[in-house]
Amino acid sequence: MNKILLAAGAAALAISGPALAGGQQGGGHGGGHGGGGQGKAKVERGGGGPKAAVQRQGGGNDRAQMKAERGNRGQGQVAKIDRGPPRADKVDRGGGKVDRGDRKVDVVDRAVVRVRDGGAPRVAVANYYGFDGGGCPPGLAKKGNGCLPPGQAKKLVGSALAPAYLGAMLDGPYRDWYRDDDRYFYRMGDGYIYRVDRGSNLISALFPYYDRDYSYYPVGMMYPSDFNYYNVPYQYRTYYPDGGDYLYRYGNGAIYSLDPQTQAVQSIVALLAGDLGVGQRLPATYGVYNVPLQYRAQYYDTPDNWYRYNDGYIYRVDPTTQLITAVINALV
Amino acid sequence: MKKLKFIALGAASLALLSACDKNGDNPAAPTAESAKAAGEDTIAKGLPGGSKFAEAAKSVGLDATLGGPGPYTVLVPTDAAFDKLPAGALDTLMKPESRADLTGVLSYHILPGTMLAEDIGKAIDAGGGKTEIATMGGGTLTATKEGDKIVLTDAAGTKAIVTTADSKRSNGVVHEIDSVLMPSK
Numbered sequence: 001m002n003k004i005l006l007a008a009g010a011a012a013l014a015i016s017g018p019a020l021a022g023g024q025q026g027g028g029h030g031g032g033h034g035g036g037g038q039g040k041a042k043v044e045r046g047g048g049g050p051k052a053a054v055q056r057q058g059g060g061n062d063r064a065q066m067k068a069e070r071g072n073r074g075q076g077q078v079a080k081i082d083r084g085p086p087r088a089d090k091v092d093r094g095g096g097k098v099d100r101g102d103r104k105v106d107v108v109d110r111a112v113v114r115v116r117d118g119g120a121p122r123v124a125v126a127n128y129y130g131f132d133g134g135g136c137p138p139g140l141a142k143k144g145n146g147c148l149p150p151g152q153a154k155k156l157v158g159s160a161l162a163p164a165y166l167g168a169m170l171d172g173p174y175r176d177w178y179r180d181d182d183r184y185f186y187r188m189g190d191g192y193i194y195r196v197d198r199g200s201n202l203i204s205a206l207f208p209y210y211d212r213d214y215s216y217y218p219v220g221m222m223y224p225s226d227f228n229y230y231n232v233p234y235q236y237r238t239y240y241p242d243g244g245d246y247l248y249r250y251g252n253g254a255i256y257s258l259d260p261q262t263q264a265v266q267s268i269v270a271l272l273a274g275d276l277g278v279g280q281r282l283p284a285t286y287g288v289y290n291v292p293l294q295y296r297a298q299y300y301d302t303p304d305n306w307y308r309y310n311d312g313y314i315y316r317v318d319p320t321t322q323l324i325t326a327v328i329n330a331l332v
Numbered sequence: 333m334k335k336l337k338f339i340a341l342g343a344a345s346l347a348l349l350s351a352c353d354k355n356g357d358n359p360a361a362p363t364a365e366s367a368k369a370a371g372e373d374t375i376a377k378g379l380p381g382g383s384k385f386a387e388a389a390k391s392v393g394l395d396a397t398l399g400g401p402g403p404y405t406v407l408v409p410t411d412a413a414f415d416k417l418p419a420g421a422l423d424t425l426m427k428p429e430s431r432a433d434l435t436g437v438l439s440y441h442i443l444p445g446t447m448l449a450e451d452i453g454k455a456i457d458a459g460g461g462k463t464e465i466a467t468m469g470g471g472t473l474t475a476t477k478e479g480d481k482i483v484l485t486d487a488a489g490t491k492a493i494v495t496t497a498d499s500k501r502s503n504g505v506v507h508e509i510d511s512v513l514m515p516s517k
């Protein structure tokens with residue numbers, strides 16, 4: 001942005017015509033995501049979207065092993081996108097069930113170790129799963145599009161999921177966004193999240209694992225055809241189903257409405273932060289209480305519990321350890 | 333010919349009524365379900381018509397976000413704040429080829445959940461005089477106090493004072509600020 005501002009300022013001083021910032025294509029923003037998006041709309045529905053349904057996942061004990069390092073997320077910027085240090089997650093999970101007054105809420109406990117490195121965004125789950133579940137070779141995944149060159153990812157659809165990935169459960173916020181159901185299960189690997197049809201055991205859709213890079217697809221741009229499947233996070237599906245006037249797709253930190261004919265982005269219907277997940281340490285940037293007003297009488301900070309809102313969920317936090325201990329409600 | 337015009341007008345009216353019926357009184361929300369969850373008095377509806385922030389948000393399709401379920405905390409720079417930008421900067425951002433950039437700038441003014449001024453103030457106090465706040469755009473703002481006022485500082489050190497706080501809407505809250513904040517780089 002500074003570049004744009006400087007350029008604009010220079011333009012004003014020099015009155016030198018349109019050669020400066022104005023003529024520049026939006027830098028790295030969105031440009032690398034293109035990829036076309038031709039063809040007809042794939043109209044798919046997810047599994048519906050029951051509210052406030054928090055799944056129990058797995059069993060076992062909490063094993064919180066943390067490296068709390070958060071600071072700035074990839075900084076959004078203007079003129080040139082640099083997502084900042086990439087994040088990598090190592091996951092350990094547990095589960096539990098909590099009785100909260102007059103209702104029972106299933107909770108999910110799990111630990112995430114966040115790692116940063118200086119390379120491309122990737123998810124280093126190799127040590128945990130014994131394979132390179134999310135990493136990409138150098139030169140790929142620069143745009144958060146997974147590990148394959150443009151156009152190649154789509155070829156995975158219809159093929160069988162690599163056996164090594166069958167145990168690669170989603171982590172971080174993705175576990176709450178994409179839940180296994182009777183029709184599909186979700187796994188990750190090679191920089192992608194795979195939606196696998198339980199009936200055929202074949203991959204029915206995929207999309208980039210690390211796509212929360214905040215370089216939004218701008219209005220007018222065609223949504224990438226490689227990932228043009230219904231992938232709206234679970235908690236938003238009631239609001240944004242396919243089959244109506246628009247298609248809805250998630251990508252790069254937002255849910256978009258698409259023109260069903262052209263696949264072009266019509267609007268950004270929701271922004272998602274993707275910052276919180278059970279088992280993680282609460283980022284330092286979430287010190288401010290932000291629970292929606294209508295839930296404040298029920299979920300307010302005490303010496304024993306804090307509550308923070310993110311992407312349709314309220315999370316419970318242990319003030320002492322700063323660990324996010326449970327998803328206690330789904331708002332949307 | 334007149335008859336044709338009437339038929340066309342009637343069809344247009346029906347289409348409009350159908351749209352209104354589907355989304356209630358919230359044209360920014362694309363589905364009835366999202367409109368219902370967003371409520372009647374959304375952030376999008378509360379923005380002054382024709383204001384620079386409202387126009388900018390609309391130009392990049394973020395009016396749907398601000399008219400959707402949320403909730404979000406939105407830092408809305410006044411028109412005077414936009415006027416403080418270097419000459420030509422806003423015009424540049426409003427060009428079609430800059431939509432991605434403008435989306436990034438605006439999402440830097442949108443925070444997750446509902447943060448009242450009191451909530452921010454408490455976190456500042458708890459943090460020994462400052463607190464970091466995540467934005468939906470991925471960057472971070474630093475909040476401090478100057479007297480009774482909340483001050484937000486962007487990555488480049490630009491400060492914005494909250495001049496009007498806590499305009500509560502059905503899908504979040506709006507704080508008016510006196511400067512435009514910019515994501516890093």
